[in-house]
Amino acid sequence: MNRVVVLTIKVLLWVTAVVVPCFVGMLLFFLLDKGLPVISLKLLFGDVAPVKALLLRERVFDGIFPAMAGTFLVVLLSVMWAIPMGVLSGIYVAEFAGGTVKKILDISFDVLASVPSIVIGLFGLTLAIFLHKNISHRIYPCLLISSAALAILILPYIVRTTELSIESVSLPLRLAGLSLGATKQRNLLSVILPRCSGGILSGVILATGRAAEDTAVIMLTGVVASAGIPHSLFSRFEALPFYIYYISSQYADQYELKKGFGAAIVLLIITGMLFGFAHLLKKLVARKINGFD
Amino acid sequence: MSASAGNWKIAVENLDVFYGTRQVLKNVNVEAAEKSLTCIVGPSGCGKSTFLMAINRLIDEIPGAKAKGKIRVKLNDSHPMDVLKLGDDRLPQLRRRIGLVFQNPNVLPMSVFNNVAFPLKIMRARKKEIEEKVENALKKVSLWEEVRSRLNYPARELSGGQQQRLCLARVLAMGPEILLLDEPTSFLDERLAIKIESLLMELKKEITIVMVSHYLSQVNRLADRVYRLG
Numbered sequence: 001m002n003r004v005v006v007l008t009i010k011v012l013l014w015v016t017a018v019v020v021p022c023f024v025g026m027l028l029f030f031l032l033d034k035g036l037p038v039i040s041l042k043l044l045f046g047d048v049a050p051v052k053a054l055l056l057r058e059r060v061f062d063g064i065f066p067a068m069a070g071t072f073l074v075v076l077l078s079v080m081w082a083i084p085m086g087v088l089s090g091i092y093v094a095e096f097a098g099g100t101v102k103k104i105l106d107i108s109f110d111v112l113a114s115v116p117s118i119v120i121g122l123f124g125l126t127l128a129i130f131l132h133k134n135i136s137h138r139i140y141p142c143l144l145i146s147s148a149a150l151a152i153l154i155l156p157y158i159v160r161t162t163e164l165s166i167e168s169v170s171l172p173l174r175l176a177g178l179s180l181g182a183t184k185q186r187n188l189l190s191v192i193l194p195r196c197s198g199g200i201l202s203g204v205i206l207a208t209g210r211a212a213e214d215t216a217v218i219m220l221t222g223v224v225a226s227a228g229i230p231h232s233l234f235s236r237f238e239a240l241p242f243y244i245y246y247i248s249s250q251y252a253d254q255y256e257l258k259k260g261f262g263a264a265i266v267l268l269i270i271t272g273m274l275f276g277f278a279h280l281l282k283k284l285v286a287r288k289i290n291g292f293d
Numbered sequence: 294m295s296a297s298a299g300n301w302k303i304a305v306e307n308l309d310v311f312y313g314t315r316q317v318l319k320n321v322n323v324e325a326a327e328k329s330l331t332c333i334v335g336p337s338g339c340g341k342s343t344f345l346m347a348i349n350r351l352i353d354e355i356p357g358a359k360a361k362g363k364i365r366v367k368l369n370d371s372h373p374m375d376v377l378k379l380g381d382d383r384l385p386q387l388r389r390r391i392g393l394v395f396q397n398p399n400v401l402p403m404s405v406f407n408n409v410a411f412p413l414k415i416m417r418a419r420k421k422e423i424e425e426k427v428e429n430a431l432k433k434v435s436l437w438e439e440v441r442s443r444l445n446y447p448a449r450e451l452s453g454g455q456q457q458r459l460c461l462a463r464v465l466a467m468g469p470e471i472l473l474l475d476e477p478t479s480f481l482d483e484r485l486a487i488k489i490e491s492l493l494m495e496l497k498k499e500i501t502i503v504m505v506s507h508y509l510s511q512v513n514r515l516a517d518r519v520y521r522l523g
Contacts, residue, residue, distance in 0.1 A: 181389030
């Protein structure tokens with residue numbers, strides 16, 4: 001190949017490799033510059049003593065603690081819906097679905113992955129209205145509806161990563177278990193799933209991160225600006241992404257705006273911890289099972 | 294060759310194997326006598342490994358692969374059967390009795406011990422029995438001394454030669470009636486290869502072995518009968 005072309009490609013690759021970290025760095029710098037000064041216990045708990053807030057003895061009105069708790073609960077519930085459904089669907093598509101069925105399911109999950117989150121939010125809202133009219137008048141947009149809608153949002157990520165992880169297991173390894181007399185099911189449980197558990201885990205945690213940062217879905221299905229800690233699945237709740245959105249559009253003074261930046265840093269820390277946890281877990285599982293990363 | 298005459302254990306008649314539309318094996322006829330070692334030789338890519346995988350129907354697990362013809366096998370407690378006509382539900386049992394060792398070591402993503410114990414656990418052997426059989430199998434392939442202190446280590450950490458012997462031990466632990474070997478010494482140095490050859494000489498007194506080998510000298514030393522493919 002022409003030397004000029006090779007050099008051009010090298011420079012382009014180098015530039016693109018540098019541009020991404022630069023943008024991330026700029027974003028972090030901007031966020032830390034604006035939000036770091038307000039990061040304090042007051043941002044989290046307002047004027048309430050942290051212990052009293054954590055033990056739910058006193059309600060926090062002026063801090064982001066209820067939003068953190070709301071985010072935690074809605075994400076926890078949504079992954080509880082999505083993980084079993086997503087992993088099992090992924091296993092089915094990768095291992096058991098035949099030609100046409102597999103194609104239809106693959107297209108369906110791809111379409112679901114490309115549905116904008118606001119549309120899924122609208123679906124959740126419609127579901128809440130349907131349940132309100134037909135099941136019980138006490139059902140409104142709430143934590144349960146939000147978590148179900150978020151589960152639909154993250155489901156295709158979990159299905160696809162599970163499917164791809166399973167399909168990436170090499171043929172010789174698949175044959176190894178089967179050649180020793182394992183049934184297809186036993187081979188799946190004892191050989192294939194342990195081998196690709198790291199990949200599945202990564203998908204699950206990435207999906208969890210996606211659920212933690214989404215605003216459009218929860219905005220239509222149960223989140224409010226000031227609800228405190230939810231007391232039941234049918235309660236409304238607060239969440240960090242919505243708090244950031246709300247405060248950045250409704251702030252009364254510069255301090256309130258800075259609180260929004262502070263909340264964004266807290267959200268970033270939470271998702272960062274999730275990714276760190278995923279990375280650690282993936283390494284541990286890989287080392288324990290496979291003896292390599 | 295007719296399968297009706299002689300002390301045969303495996304009789305392959307007019308075997309054709311296709312990968313999609315590509316024919317890999319055409320009209321193969323092989324007969325392996327009971328308690329003997331039959332060697333399959335031939336150039337690379339002529340379908341020797343495919344032939345072995347057809348005998349225990351592992352070929353079924355390769356997407357797009359199809360086998361036609363007859364592969365008759367006499368197992369100890371049953372009448373001669375055509376394995377190509379067996380229902381899918383009987384394949385795991387068939388593969389436990391017709392063990393296959395691949396050319397490239399494919400250890401399972403688990404510890405050294407569990408690799409050898411895996412087929413025994415499938416057969417629901419007792420813990421004590423599993424421990425004994427694992428140790429015996431590892432001793433047979435001259436691996437016990439090298440791994441006895443590392444039984445709980447991941448099998449992936451073993452060297453290529455150790456992995457190859459581990460795979461052989463894993464199959465021997467099942468106690469198969471027929472042993473299919475695909476280049477069983479390709480990753481071993483000369484000293485270990487000779488040990489494994491001695492083991493095979495002992496094993497063929499008890500079980501039927503069908504082996505693919507590229508080494509002519511090895512074939513001459515071990516084989517009771519040689520077939521050329523391709």
